[in-house]
Amino acid sequence: MTTTPAPPAVDAVQAEASAQNPAEVTPADAGRPVRSRTLKPWYRNGTLVVGLVITGLLVLTAVFAPLLAPYDPVKQNLQDALQDPSSAHWLGTDKYGRDVLSRLIWGARVDLRIGFLAVLIPFVVGTVVGALAGYFGGWFDTVVMRVVDVFFAFPFYVLVIVLVFVLGAGESSIYLAIAAVSWVAYAKIMRGELLVAKKQDYVVAARLGGMSHGRILLKHIAPNVMSQALIYAMSDIVMDIMAIVTLGYLGLGIAPPTAEWGSMILDGQEFITTQWLQATIPGLAVVVTSLGLSLLGDGLSDHLSPERRK
Amino acid sequence: MFDRLRFVPIRLLQSIPVVFGVTIVVFFMVHLLPGNPALVLLGQSATPERVAALNEQLGLNEPLFDQYLRFLGNLVQLDLGQSITYQRPVTELVADAVPITLSLLAYALVLSLVISIPLAAVAASAPGRVRDAAVRAFTLLGQGMPQFWVGIMLILLLGVKAQAFPVGGYGKTPGEHLYYLFLPALTLAIAMSPTTIRSLRASTIAVLGSDHVGTARSKGAAGVPLFRQHVLRNAAIPTVSIIGVNLGYLVGGSLVIEKVFAVPGLGSLMVNAIFARDFPTIQAVALVVALFVVVVGILTDVVYTAIDPRVDLASKERA
Amino acid sequence: MTVIETDQQRVTLDPSVPLLSVQDLSIGTRSAAIVEGVSFDVAAGERSGIVGESGSGKSLTLRAIAGLLPRGVAVQGGRIEYGGSDLLTMSARRRRALMGPEIAMVFQEPMTALNPVMRVGDQIAEGPRRHLGLGKKEAADLAVQMMARTGIPDPARRARAYPHELSGGLRQRIMIAMAVSCGPRLLLCDEPTTALDVTVQLQVLKLLEKLCTDTGTALVFVTHDLAVVNQTCSDVDVMYAGHIVEAGPVAEVFAAPRHPYTRGLLESAPDFDRPDRELVPIPGFPPNVADRGPGCPFAPRCGYVTDHCRTAMPPLATVAPGRLAACFETDRLGDVL
Numbered sequence: 001m002t003t004t005p006a007p008p009a010v011d012a013v014q015a016e017a018s019a020q021n022p023a024e025v026t027p028a029d030a031g032r033p034v035r036s037r038t039l040k041p042w043y044r045n046g047t048l049v050v051g052l053v054i055t056g057l058l059v060l061t062a063v064f065a066p067l068l069a070p071y072d073p074v075k076q077n078l079q080d081a082l083q084d085p086s087s088a089h090w091l092g093t094d095k096y097g098r099d100v101l102s103r104l105i106w107g108a109r110v111d112l113r114i115g116f117l118a119v120l121i122p123f124v125v126g127t128v129v130g131a132l133a134g135y136f137g138g139w140f141d142t143v144v145m146r147v148v149d150v151f152f153a154f155p156f157y158v159l160v161i162v163l164v165f166v167l168g169a170g171e172s173s174i175y176l177a178i179a180a181v182s183w184v185a186y187a188k189i190m191r192g193e194l195l196v197a198k199k200q201d202y203v204v205a206a207r208l209g210g211m212s213h214g215r216i217l218l219k220h221i222a223p224n225v226m227s228q229a230l231i232y233a234m235s236d237i238v239m240d241i242m243a244i245v246t247l248g249y250l251g252l253g254i255a256p257p258t259a260e261w262g263s264m265i266l267d268g269q270e271f272i273t274t275q276w277l278q279a280t281i282p283g284l285a286v287v288v289t290s291l292g293l294s295l296l297g298d299g300l301s302d303h304l305s306p307e308r309r310k
Numbered sequence: 311m312f313d314r315l316r317f318v319p320i321r322l323l324q325s326i327p328v329v330f331g332v333t334i335v336v337f338f339m340v341h342l343l344p345g346n347p348a349l350v351l352l353g354q355s356a357t358p359e360r361v362a363a364l365n366e367q368l369g370l371n372e373p374l375f376d377q378y379l380r381f382l383g384n385l386v387q388l389d390l391g392q393s394i395t396y397q398r399p400v401t402e403l404v405a406d407a408v409p410i411t412l413s414l415l416a417y418a419l420v421l422s423l424v425i426s427i428p429l430a431a432v433a434a435s436a437p438g439r440v441r442d443a444a445v446r447a448f449t450l451l452g453q454g455m456p457q458f459w460v461g462i463m464l465i466l467l468l469g470v471k472a473q474a475f476p477v478g479g480y481g482k483t484p485g486e487h488l489y490y491l492f493l494p495a496l497t498l499a500i501a502m503s504p505t506t507i508r509s510l511r512a513s514t515i516a517v518l519g520s521d522h523v524g525t526a527r528s529k530g531a532a533g534v535p536l537f538r539q540h541v542l543r544n545a546a547i548p549t550v551s552i553i554g555v556n557l558g559y560l561v562g563g564s565l566v567i568e569k570v571f572a573v574p575g576l577g578s579l580m581v582n583a584i585f586a587r588d589f590p591t592i593q594a595v596a597l598v599v600a601l602f603v604v605v606v607g608i609l610t611d612v613v614y615t616a617i618d619p620r621v622d623l624a625s626k627e628r629a
Numbered sequence: 630m631t632v633i634e635t636d637q638q639r640v641t642l643d644p645s646v647p648l649l650s651v652q653d654l655s656i657g658t659r660s661a662a663i664v665e666g667v668s669f670d671v672a673a674g675e676r677s678g679i680v681g682e683s684g685s686g687k688s689l690t691l692r693a694i695a696g697l698l699p700r701g702v703a704v705q706g707g708r709i710e711y712g713g714s715d716l717l718t719m720s721a722r723r724r725r726a727l728m729g730p731e732i733a734m735v736f737q738e739p740m741t742a743l744n745p746v747m748r749v750g751d752q753i754a755e756g757p758r759r760h761l762g763l764g765k766k767e768a769a770d771l772a773v774q775m776m777a778r779t780g781i782p783d784p785a786r787r788a789r790a791y792p793h794e795l796s797g798g799l800r801q802r803i804m805i806a807m808a809v810s811c812g813p814r815l816l817l818c819d820e821p822t823t824a825l826d827v828t829v830q831l832q833v834l835k836l837l838e839k840l841c842t843d844t845g846t847a848l849v850f851v852t853h854d855l856a857v858v859n860q861t862c863s864d865v866d867v868m869y870a871g872h873i874v875e876a877g878p879v880a881e882v883f884a885a886p887r888h889p890y891t892r893g894l895l896e897s898a899p900d901f902d903r904p905d906r907e908l909v910p911i912p913g914f915p916p917n918v919a920d921r922g923p924g925c926p927f928a929p930r931c932g933y934v935t936d937h938c939r940t941a942m943p944p945l946a947t948v949a950p951g952r953l954a955a956c957f958e959t960d961r962l963g964d965v966l
Contacts (some may be wrong), residue, residue: 120426150331153600160581162596164341165584177563238454245456246566250581262456269462273470280466290454521741524697527757527805528736530728532721539755543746619791620745 018174048299054292062109069102073191073259078281094267096257096279103259104285110260112289114174119233121179133187134194135217144187150186160243164252171254174247178240187268189232192224227304235298238290245286261285314615317623318608330348332600336593337381363478377391390597391590395583400594403579408598413450413577414564417491419557425499426506431537434514434545445511449504459565461497461570466495474562494564494571495497501563502556514545547618554610558603642712642814648673648847649694649815654707656698656871662705662921664689664871668945673814676841676848676877678862680855680894684915686871689853693815694849695734696724711815717810728872729756732759733808737820739800750776750788752791753807762878775806779836799831802836813960816841818850834861853896859883861895868889870916870926873945877952887954887962925956933958 042048061068077097085092091100131254133144151159166181197203198221208214247253248262256263261282268279372380384391390400433445469477481490517523517543526540568577576595583591615621642648647670654696656664664686671677681687692698694709696716699841709716711732716724733756736742744752752777756767763771769788776784779802801821808816822830838861841848850862858865858879865882865891867875875888886892893911900906913930924939925931931938939959945955956962 145329146327148337149328152558153328153332153603154335154596155559155565155599155603157562157565158596158599161565161580161584162339163594165592242456246458249456249458250566250569252584257360264461265456265459272462272466274472276466279462283456283463286452286456286459287451291450294450294454320693380925519700521738522735522744525734525736525742525804525807526744526755527697528728528734530725530759531755539747540744544744547746572711618746620793 030088042303045299045303047295048303051292051296051299054288055296058112058289058292059109061105062112064107065109068115069105071102071144072258073098073106074130082271085277089280092275093279095127095271103264104281106259107261107264107282108285110254110258111241111244114171114244116235118175118178118240119237122182123173123186123229123233129189130190131188131217135192135198144281148184148188151181156181157246161250161252164247167256169252173245174253178243182236185232189228189265190225192219193228197221197225205282210255230305231297231301234293238293242288243287314622316611318612321608321611328604329601332597333382333385336380336597340431341474365471393588393591395586395588400590401405403591404594404598407574407579408487408574409575411564411577413487414491414495414558414573415557416573417495418502418560421495421499426503428511430507430510430514433511434518437515446506447506450501452504457497457501458566458570460500461494463568464493464497480574491573494567494573497567498560498564499552502560506549509549510545514541514550517541517545532534542615550610550617554606556607561599561602633667640818645715647671650710652708652710654693654709655705656686656693657705658702662871664828667864667873669873669876670848671718673843675864676850677860678850678857678865679850679868680852680865681868682853682915685868687817687868691819691849691851693905695728695732695817696792729760729813730811731813732817733811733813734817734819735804735808735821738824739797740792742804743800746794747791748791749795750801753803753810754809756807771810775810779806791865793923798833801825801833805836812844813846814845815849818848822851837861855894870921872926872955874927875954881952887948887952887959888956889933889962890927892962924934932963942948
């Protein structure tokens, strides 16, 4: 990203103009040439680094679950049921005597894996459809926008819940349900991006130079607009994990006895008065996960398109 | 202002294709399945006789298009079928549940504004300083917590430990309703606040730096009067759209929350119907919810028009 | 000593001191000084202009008087005395009480300076309601009166309009009506006509002059347009790079400038009385805020510069009765333009 160097007069103007636009000029900027934001290397971006660390740790936990979990997450052990945290069971046991910590670690595996995978199809389908709609316009665009409107009329959860019901509980149903519902957001974003991008000078120049639409889309436009879809995908992963956990809570998710955070909370709610840790801890795990992913997404957003900083 | 509201009838007409699309989706939900919808409905208890009887009852032997027309015809007469579980007209069940869910959502909206406006104002008054960081940390956390888990935590803290609020149910009198709905409404409010706060904070910072606030200050305005008369209404303009979108999203969330708190609204109706495989009810609730979202969209634009005298939606073409 | 009371009581001012006295004012950010050592006085009823290019610090100076400096910019030294009392050390509440009944400001861009969601009549009435204790109806009537005084046709109906429904000229008149609504003794104008069409500019200027003459209000008029200053003001201060480089009565300063920058300004500005005169632009650009070295800020661009100019800062000194200039070489500018 290049900015043209400003003539020296601009800085005094900037200071003067700060009378009109105080939000733009900070004390540190005064006196320096006007370059909107210096390109920080990614490892200097605090948000990005913290997000990366948290997410990385979670992914590692999920990947190395078999090594990290002290107990088998599904093996029942009824005489040890509902124990308080102890040195043997750091987070206690659930109503079937299963170690909560182990279930938490294995649950990370389930929730994270599904969360990351569930984003792929909507990302690909939505991006392609939206980009084509925005670029070519015409009747295709109108049709796509109407379809998008219909989908947007349904709250995310209503459709997902109903679809999972219709398709039967289970992992593949979750992927299908989420895919069917989330692709529209990508379509809408990419359409918007393409509407702007196709009017840019570099695209017009490429067309005049005789380039085919396909080449323009792939080689010229894609690198510029993909960042928006990627950034949205980060927050979409968070939304998907929320959905999976919610489905688990409603009993519509992964079938028991597989450890999954949502169903753990459901189990825990029964004992809210005595063993309140069981309902609380898996929720905290979700919070930490979303925190990590959100920070990562924010950091990426700052890094890839700082001019859109809120 | 009423002159500028003439876009409403036009917008209602424009919504008709979307509503049609919604009915198609709702109708075909059951027909998406491979195999026999009656089988799906009956699930475990399907015997050949029962399947045949249900086929007959639901008219599933007719051509698909005819079925859809029959569906639409019934719809216009407000006949949403008979609930399999309760053996009552679905329309009645829905009519009972809608006011409860609506009051829950309204309550949540009010609470959310009570939380968001002061927090956004505090954050915007000193951007980059400690209180701003604290508010932003709150929004980050708020967006990371599963809604139903927040509900359970509130039950734990305020219901079980503090014994201040009931852990579920609806109550009988309007006063009791307010009491019983407080925790679920608060849960939804906490879910809705982060995006509202972020948007309001950003627009408040922008407005505070604007020229007309400078003018107001040059007349000696400051503090709360300045905020109320010159900042809030201007800052609210972009936030209204965000709240509108959020409200639509929130309806989905309220489904789950109603289950957590055992509130007898649309959400509980839907979830119970799902487990009972009561398909007509599921269809009806999905339809009502989608219509609600469409209406909220139009209402948002009405509020938007009311707040900002520059807006004239009647003469603008939708992008 | 003066007595400044809070709201609703007319302030008693000491007649022996100037209405406004800016003394050695410095404004800057944490890392750089933007305005340095600015001093000037404004007497009651006087019309004073501040002229300079963008970036000279003239707007900031005005905003410092009004207490409206943007975030990150602050007064770093000096005094701003209104009727003898320093505005900078006064309590915030007492200072706010002055804004409206004593000191008022007219801004450059009326479209952004007016609240877009509030009717213009209400905006004008706001000051009187707060400072003069008027009720809603009385203030609304006053607002209509003010609008009539500023030459707005059909004021009663127009008072219910929103800013975006009015033309630029009308909006500026609204701003002026708003500013004078509480009868201030000092009117600060930050380029109020720059954003207007030329034909409207003259009308608005004449309006300002008339209002000030009728009420005896003093005017501080910031602009980059020499013609405007010539028309409206009796005295002028010329600012460059955050310093006042010349001051004096308008007619004398423009006829015989005593600072190279002022001379440069006059030579580069079109003069309709002498359309054939060649326009001579001043070479170079005003300095970057951080690049100001020792010595005269105008030195890099000055045609009269000497080594002494580059190393020492020329003080603003009296070069003739009532005339000040900050230049070591001022005597070499004796010619009349």
